[in-house]
Amino acid sequence: MNEARRKLIENVRKAASQAADEHGFLQTVVELVDGFSDGYNWTGFYMMCDDHLEVGPYIGPETEHTKIALNSGICGAAATRKATVTVDDVRRDPRFLACSITTRSEIVVPLMDGDTVLGEIDIDSDRPAFFTSEDREMLEAVAEIVVERILQFRRADRTIRQNPGR
Ligand code: SME
Numbered sequence: 064m065n066e067a068r069r070k071l072i073e074n075v076r077k078a079a080s081q082a083a084d085e086h087g088f089l090q091t092v093v094e095l096v097d098g099f100s101d102g103y104n105w106t107g108f109y110m111m112c113d114d115h116l117e118v119g120p121y122i123g124p125e126t127e128h129t130k131i132a133l134n135s136g137i138c139g140a141a142a143t144r145k146a147t148v149t150v151d152d153v154r155r156d157p158r159f160l161a162c163s164i165t166t167r168s169e170i171v172v173p174l175m176d177g178d179t180v181l182g183e184i185d186i187d188s189d190r191p192a193f194f195t196s197e198d199r200e201m202l203e204a205v206a207e208i209v210v211e212r213i214l215q216f217r218r219a220d221r222t223i224r225q226n227p228g229r
Contacts, residue, residue, distance in 0.1 A: 099201075105121065
C-alpha cells in the first residue's frame with residue numbers, strides 16, 4: 064500500500080481516538096475518505112437498522128436511496144455476502160441503484176463485527192473501473208477501525224443506560 068493510503072488509515076485511527084460520539088466520528092471518517100481522491104464522487108455510510116440499511120453521513124449528491132433492503136442494490140449485495148463488492152461498470156450491473164446518473168463504478172465495504180454486519184462504507188466514482196485492490200485494502204482497514212470504535216461507543220452507551228445517574 065502506498066504512503067498516501069497508509070496516511071489515510073493513520074488519520075482515521077487518529078480521528079477514532081479523538082471522537083466524542085458515533086455520528087460525529089462517522090462524519091469525520093466520511094470527510095477523510097472523500098478527501099482521499101478526486102475520483103471518489105459519493106462517499107458515505109449506510110448503517111444496519113433492524114432488517115435494512117439506512118443512509119448515514121455522506122458527501123456527494125443527495126440520494127433518494129435513504130433506506131435499502133438487503134435484497135436490493137450493490138449495498139444489499141455486500142451486506143448479504145458479508146464481503147466487499149466492487150463493480151467496475153455499474154451500467155452493466157442489474158443490481159445497481161442509481162443515486163446519480165454520472166456514476167460509473169462503485170465499491171461497498173461492509174462493517175463486520177464478527178459475523179454481524181453493522182453497516183457499510185459506500186463509494187461511487189464517475190470514472191469506470193476506478194476502484195483498485197489497493198483501495199479495497201485501504202477501505203477494509205478503515206472499516207476495521209470504524210467497527211472497533213463504534214462498538215466502544217455502543218458499549219459505553221449501554222453502560223450509561225444501565226447505570227443512570229452514575
Ligand atoms: N448504488 C447503491 C445505492 C446507494 S447510492 O449509490 C448512494 C446501490 O446500488 O446499492
